[in-house]
Amino acid sequence: MNDKYEALRLKNQLCFPIYAASNLITRKYKRFLDELNLTYTQYIVMMVLWEQERANEKFLCEVLCLKSNTLTPLLKKLQEKGYIEITKDKGDERNLAITLTKTGKELQDQALSVPECIANEIHLAPEEAAELYRILYKLLDGEKNRTED
Amino acid sequence: MNDKYEALRLKNQLCFPIYAASNLITRKYKRFLDELNLTYTQYIVMMVLWEQERANEKFLCEVLCLKSNTLTPLLKKLQEKGYIEITKDKGDERNLAITLTKTGKELQDQALSVPECIANEIHLAPEEAAELYRILYKLLDGEKNRTED
DNA sequence: ACAAATTATATCGCATGCGATATAATTATC
DNA sequence: GATAATTATATCGCATGCGATATAATTTGT
Numbered sequence: 001m002n003d004k005y006e007a008l009r010l011k012n013q014l015c016f017p018i019y020a021a022s023n024l025i026t027r028k029y030k031r032f033l034d035e036l037n038l039t040y041t042q043y044i045v046m047m048v049l050w051e052q053e054r055a056n057e058k059f060l061c062e063v064l065c066l067k068s069n070t071l072t073p074l075l076k077k078l079q080e081k082g083y084i085e086i087t088k089d090k091g092d093e094r095n096l097a098i099t100l101t102k103t104g105k106e107l108q109d110q111a112l113s114v115p116e117c118i119a120n121e122i123h124l125a126p127e128e129a130a131e132l133y134r135i136l137y138k139l140l141d142g143e144k145n146r147t148e149d
Numbered sequence: 150m151n152d153k154y155e156a157l158r159l160k161n162q163l164c165f166p167i168y169a170a171s172n173l174i175t176r177k178y179k180r181f182l183d184e185l186n187l188t189y190t191q192y193i194v195m196m197v198l199w200e201q202e203r204a205n206e207k208f209l210c211e212v213l214c215l216k217s218n219t220l221t222p223l224l225k226k227l228q229e230k231g232y233i234e235i236t237k238d239k240g241d242e243r244n245l246a247i248t249l250t251k252t253g254k255e256l257q258d259q260a261l262s263v264p265e266c267i268a269n270e271i272h273l274a275p276e277e278a279a280e281l282y283r284i285l286y287k288l289l290d291g292e293k294n295r296t297e298d
Numbered sequence: 299a300c301a302a303a304t305t306a307t308a309t310c311g312c313a314t315g316c317g318a319t320a321t322a323a324t325t326a327t328c
Numbered sequence: 329g330a331t332a333a334t335t336a337t338a339t340c341g342c343a344t345g346c347g348a349t350a351t352a353a354t355t356t357g358t
Contacts, residue, residue: 004261005199005257005261007261007264007265008196008199008257008260008261008263008264009196009200010193010196010197010200010212012264013193013196013264014268014271014278014281014282015174015178015267016193017282017285017286017288017289018167018170018171018174018281018285019171019174019175019189019193020213020214020285020289021167021171021285021288021289022167022168022170022171022172023171023214023215023315023316024214024288024289024292025164025167025168026168026315026316026344027315027316027317029164030316030317039342039343039344040168040343040344041343041344041345042343044159044162044165044168047157047158047159047162048159050154050157051158051159056306056307057306057307058305058306058307061306063159064169065169065172065173066172066344066345066346067345067346067347068306068307068308069307069308069309069310069345069346069347069348070344070345070346071307072307072308072309073308073309073343073344074343074344077343092305092306092353092354093306093352093353093354094305094306094307094352094353094354095305095306095307095353096306096307108154108157111157112153112154112156112157114157115156115157115161115162116156118164119163122163122288122291123287123288123291124284124287124288124291128284128287129163131280131284132163132167132281132284132285132288133163133166135273135277135280135281136166136167136169136170136281137166138272138273138277139166139170139173139271139272139273139281140166140169140170140173142271142272142273143173172345172346175314175345175346176345176346176347179346179347188312188313188314189313189314190313190314190315191313205336205337206336206337207335207336207337210336215314215315215316216315216316216317217336217337217338218315218316218317218318218337218338218339218340219314219315219316220337221337221338221339222313222314222338222339223313223314226313241323241324241335241336242322242323242324242336243322243323243324243335243336243337244323244335244336244337245336245337
C-alpha cells in the first residue's frame with residue numbers, strides 16, 4: 001500500500017490542471033493572435049491600453065500580475081511593432097508613459113472577434129465558465145489581500 | 150458608449166485569470182521546490198515517474214500536455230541532476246526508457262510535504278477547490294475528446 | 299540641504315513552452 | 329523486399345516569466 005504517497009499523485013493536484021489549462025489556452029490564442037502580430041502576453045497588454053490609452057509600467061505589472069523583467073522587453077517589442085509609444089513621464093521621470101499609437105488603437109477593431117473565437121473553442125457551459133471565473137478570482141484576490149507572512 | 154468593445158475588456162476574459170493563476174502557482178511552488186533542486190515542470194515529471202517508475206517521453210508528453218521540444222531538454226537536466234536514467238527501449242529504439250535512479254526514488258519522501266505546503270497557501274474552501282478541479286478537467290478533457298476540425 | 303531610503307525601471311541568467319523542421323527507427327504497402 | 333508513410337525524439341529560434349541585482353529619479357529624515 002502506497003497510501004503515504006497518495007497526496008503526491010498527479011491526479012490529486014489542483015495546480016496541475018490550472019497549469020495545463022493555461023498552456024492550452026495560450027496555444028489556442030496563438031492561431032488568432034498571429035493575424036494581429038501579437039503574442040498572448042502582448043495581447044493582454046494591448047487590452048489594458050485599449051481601456052486606458054495611457055499607463056505606466058508599474059500599473060501594467062499590477063493589473064497583469066507580471067514583473068518588470070517580463071514587461072520591459074515586451075513593451076519594447078510592442079514599440080518596435082509600432083503599436084505603442086514609450087516616453088518618460090514629465091512629472092516623475094522614473095515612470096514610463098505608455099501610450100497607444102494610431103495603429104495600436106486601430107488594432108482594437110481587428111481584435112473584436114477574438115473573444116468569441118476563443119469562447120467557441122472552450123467547451124464549458126456558461127454557468128461553469130462563470131463559476132470557474134469566480135473561483136479563480138477568489139484565488140487571485142486571496143493573494144492580494146493577504147498580510148505579509 | 151463603447152459597448153462594442155465590452156467583450157474585449159480584461160475583466161471579461163475567462164482566460165486571463167487562468168493564466169495569472171498558473172503564473173502565481175508556479176511562483177509559489179518555487180519556494181518549496183528549490184529545496185528539492187526541482188523546477189515546477191521537473192516536479193510534475195518526477196510525480197509521474199514516482200507513480201510509474203518507467204515511462205517513455207511520448208507518455209510523459211501526453212500525461213503532462215507538453216511537447217517533446219519542452220521535455221527533451223528537461224529530461225536531460227533531470228538526468229544531469231542524477232534523478233533519472235535515459236536509455237533506448239530494447240524493443241523499439243525510437244522510444245526512450247525513462248527510469249528513476251535511487252536518488253530520484255528517494256526524492257519522493259522529501260517531496261511528501263509539498264502538497265500540503267501549497268494547499269496552505271491557496272485560500273479556497275474545499276468545495277471551491279473541488280469545483281475548480283472539476284471544471285478545469287472538463288475544459289482539458291473537452292480538448293482530448295474532440296474530433297479534428 | 300543632503301545623505302539615506304524608497305521607487306520605477308533595466309539588465310542578467312536560467313528554465314520553460316511551442317511551431318517548424320530534421321532525423322532515425324519502425325511499419326505499411328504494393 | 330524496396331519504398332513510402334508513420335512514429336518518437338531532437339534541434340532551432342523566438343517569446344515569455346522570474347529571482348537577483350543594478351541604476352536612476354524621487355522622497356524622507358533630520
